[in-house]
Amino acid sequence: MRSRPLTQIHKSNKYMTPTSFRHLASLMRWIVACSALALVLPVAAQLRVEVSGVGLTQLPITIAAFRGQELAPQKLSLIVQADLERSGQFRGVDGTGVAMDELSRPDLTAWRQRGADSLVAGSVTRLADGRFDVRFRLWDLTRGQDLGGQSYAVTQADLRQSAHRIADFVYEKLTGDKGIFSTRIAYVTKVAQRYNLWIADADGENAQSALASPEPIISPAWSPLGQQLAYVSFESRKPVVYVHEVATGKRRLLANFRGSNSAPAWSPDGRRLAVTLSRDGGSQLYLIDAQGGEPNRLSQSSSIDTEPVFSTDGRTIYFVSDRGGSPQIYKMAATGGSVDRLTFTGSYNISPAISPDGKSLAYISRVAGAFRLHLMELATGNTVAITETTSDESPSFAPNGRLIIYATTLQGRETLMTTTLDGRIKTRLAGQSGEIREPDWGPLQKQ
């Protein structure tokens, strides 16, 4: 399979030109260069995904322009293509100049000559009630096989979401893994002295403010069903943990005890949260019912214990402690008890995130003064740095485990990136003005 750099930037960035890369180092230099270019571009109202990198095996796919999309407010085929390319597993093959929709039978020979193995064709039609009817069909061009299709009747506001659903369908049909394009991410921006907690599509677009505050907001954490966010807000001039129902804006205090309250982490069943409290002196781990109430102390140390995160099966809690003299990542049973240390290299290892399959640990490690995203294979303890940036923070896995979103600093500005687990494909979610930080990737949407 041919391999070609993914240099398509959706909404077209005319300053970027395709170049080929053989080495990760040059790739990273290129990312930095692109970032510099991006900074001189006008700041857009929404995030932009910039894709760069070389995937080893990328499926060539054509997303034909949907019939009627030129009259719709969203160009669905471009959103679908950008989603698929961001995964690093697809390469877009130009399909311009061909008019097709979900009812067309593709000319297999002609498409194969263009180099595409798969084809998506569809249509978007305005309905009498103002909604849009979106339809598509996916073709396997090598076998001449119809792989199915779907249709949606959506409001204008949900057109983007319908494109993400199409990308999810295609991704799952062709890779066997769940697509994550219709999921949502949460993140925090700081503009002047104003903090906002945003909820956006997984491509960074369509951001909506869930909370605006003159005081810092940190550590947003999606509930397992994606309906609530727990986070730390300083609005009462101290760190306090809230649980916030996204659709209604209804909030409740989860932990507002004497001292500091922070680092909320949901149990996989959504019934409890692990939090860091200093109510008994020192920063220690506690479990608290999701409806509130009296917390149960989980750790007993005279050192810092913080940044808890549950394993996928809910039985284990990974956390950060400086009990050994420097911050390192440990684990213990979710019922408390004895601890095992996981990180031994380096003197500063923080912010653990566990992959959905439970096999990998993403975390931030300081190496020679640089804070870099690392990945540990838990079975072997093998670790590898997967970025070359120096101020990485807050990694969070996509719910299919194929991407990690994290915060970093490029050209002196806070930004969000996604990376594949091998570090080969990175995308930058950029364009929001101000500092962007504290990402958390939401769960798969129920179908």
Add this chain to the structure above:
Amino acid sequence: MNRFLLALGCAALLVGCGSSVKLDEVAVEDKSGAAVGAQGAGAAGASSGAAGGAGTLANSGVAPVDVTKSGSNAVMQEGPRIVYFDYDSFVIKPEFQGLIETQARFLKADQKRRAAIEGHTDETGGREYNLALGQKRSEAVRRALGLLGVPDGQVEAVSYGKEKPAVQGTDEAALAKNRRAEILYR
């Protein structure tokens, strides 16, 4: 030729996620006073818009909440109230012992006085870990006040981590100004 999963298929796809968890309105333990202003509730009430409605894709609605700052009252206070720390240290240096003694006297003079000790760190490292480091600094000051007879109930040690630097900048002079604990009277 139309082999779509129409009608029923789409309905099943598009509905689904509507049911939301019924939230308990009972506030959890709140020892330091109410934090959520009426603005929060107001914004929540005005939301609804995007949610619900047949045919919409679920979970797309986000109701915005705006937390406005409540006016802070001027309170009586005395003398310098900022203790600076060395890198990665929580030890109160001898040069700040006078400051601690002054504040201890001031607190003991009126048992109704309440102070928050806010711990801060420089910008190096993670947000949550720095929050815990700042807490170590504020608790060091609280213990020092306690040794001079200030009851624990008069002071609350909290942390801002690296979220509220006193000065911007990445040079050591700036970082040193940010590694601090501030005593604030309420």
